Amino acid sequence: MRKSTGVKTIRKKDTLYEADKVNRFNIKLQRGILVAIVVQAILNMGLSYALDVALYVGIALAISNFMYYIKINPYIQSFVIGSGGALAGLILMINLGASYRWFFTLYISLAMVALNFNKTLILAYTVVMTSVMVSLFAIDPLAVLPSGETSEFISFMFLFNVTVFVTYFLVKWGNDYVTSAREKEQEAQQLVARLDGILSSTNKSVEVLDSGITELTNNMSSITDVSISISAATQEIAAGVMSKAAGIQKLYATVKSNSQNLNEVSDASTRIASKANSSLKTAQENQESVRSSLEQMGTIKQVIDDVDTKMTALNQKIESIKEIFEGLIAVSKQTEMLSLNASIEAARSGEHGKGFAVVATEIRQLADISKANVDQASLLINDMTNVKEETLNGVREGKKAADKGLDLIDRLSDKVDEALESFVHVKQLTETEARTIQSLTESFTLT
Template identity: 30%
Template sequence: MLKNTTTRTRLFLLMGVYGVALLLLTAVALWQINVVSGEMGGAVVMMGTAVVLLLILTTACGLYIARTITQSKEVIESTVNDYNRFIERVAKGDLTARLSVNGTDDDLNTLGHNLNGMVESMTRITNQIRDASANISVGAAEILAATSQQAASATENSTAISQTSTTIDEVRAIAEQAFQKAQQVAEQSLYTRDISQIGQQTVRNTIDSMAQIKQLVDGIAENILLLSEQTQQIGEITATVNDIAAQSNLLALNASVEAARAGEHGKGFAVVAVEVRNLAEQSRQATAQVKAILNEIQRATNMAVMATEEGNKGVEVGVQLTGQTGASIQQLAASIAESANAAQQIVASAQQQMTGMEQLAQAMHSINQATIQNMASTRQVELSAQELTTLAQQMEAIVDRYKLK
């Protein structure tokens, strides 16, 4: 402003000098004209008049310039004091302070308008900061409440997940034991199935053997019956021989009688008759022994026939029992096979269940880890919300230092 005033003073001086020079030039021009026209007296008068006017104008310009400089200095000092008081109020936080500026268009008024505009902008910004701080405080409080509730829920979830994980681990251990037991049962079922198959084969072999035994017994029975028939035939032959021996003995006796009657001529015939009688006696004795032997053979044959019949019946019963046993073993084998298949299915299901429990345990472990990380993140958000609340309170405290109304 001082620089502007000095410039204006210099401008006024130049204008005064320019006016004086103009008057001098005018006076000189008029003088020359008068000289040319021969009016020397009028020129002198006019020149004196111009000098007087010039002195008056110069004096007036000097007085005006001095008065202007004095007034500008007072205005500048007053304006600077007003600006200092304004700046002190603003520095102390009073944003209601305003500068009173007139309508003149100079640098000080422009500065005053700019300062008022700056304080108004500061007032608007401070109000916006206060509103934002209040909103931040409310939002931070809501975030803090939400994060606290979320942290509590996350803690409960973590506890529940930990308990669930423990339960799943126990169930997985039980499932593993069930799988091992099912595997043992399956192995035992397979072993039992193999044994039942061996039993079935043994029963089939036994049935075949019993059939062969039955055939052999039937053959023996037929042979014994044939032997019995032949023994009967031998008995009949022996009876015939015994009859012949008796008749021979009778004939020998008659021959002996006739030989005795013949005297000397019948001695040779008597000897033959004695020999024949001896042979007949021996034949009778032999046939008696053969008969006795045949009786023993017949008795033994009858016993053998009865034994073979009983044996045949026993074989038939054995075949029936063996067949029933084979059927029972076959049914048992079918049941064992079904049990083995069921055991295999149980093993497969137990294995799938164990795999599923393992996957579930891993998933629960991952969920637990994620929950722990979520708890840490929630705790971090909670701390950030607390810091944000503190920061908002600090901002409100700073804004409260300013007077806005």
């Protein structure tokens, strides 16, 4: 069963992305527009008219600020805040009379709503503003347009809806690109989480490997001591055999004249047999130590092989992450193309395309942010790749050392087995000779 990585799944729907950030930006933009409108009113119409404009626009701005600080449905909140400019234009139309510049506030608010990259908000804004403007024109045409002519109103509304149509598809494409980018980011986070698990497992394996190598070092020291003991025991046995041979020669030279010497030879033979038994026991213990070391080396080699397998899997995961980042780079380039297309549309639309210019600027900023994140993530992956290569090289060196140690202990085990066989053979010969000497001693004693 796959464990959760803590990364939320991004569902493909008409979602609001960073609504709070967009709302704060729209409120700041509305404040700037308020200042610009008041300054224009002072220059063109005088201070008294400018104060009236500031009052009515300030009401719309206060409503937007109020909606930002209360907890309501985020779609409603974003819609009301984004429509603040249009609300100010409607209030000015009703209280100060028709003006073409009030009509321009519809386009400003359209651009603000479009910054949410949400098709539902665009459609809602279109329906609400079209209904309000048609109703207001039906009640008082002169409050909407200075001429009050129906044909001119239809032209303005047609141009407004064409602008909405183009904006709708720009928002749709932008939403699709943002969703795709977030899905790629989610996949990258999941792979990084899996990579963290693999690295954690690798670290544990390396710790086990270090412990095994330390134990191997201790066992090698023990093996060295055992080899020294075996050599010393062999020398003692050889010395004992030589001493016994000398005793036997002396026995044959003096057997007829001195039976007491034969008894001494018998005692010496018994001591040699006892020493041979002790040496055989020591050799058997050394054989068990060598076999234990051989098993431990086999375990260490298995651990190193497991680490090597995991490091290979880690390398494949890193390559997969690189492919995902290449996809993110492609999305970033497509987003830049979207920004360029929006800028071209804004240039073609002239005065009415200023809303597109705002959208194009936001899209370019998103593209720059995405590119910066991808560049930073790429640096991280490069660092991880370097660490992986160093770790993999270390594991390979450890594997070579383990293979060499395993071969060394295997050969030592063969030597110990050969020495054990020699000790058994010596013990058998010693026991046979001891029985022969004992028989001779008894014969001479009887004689």
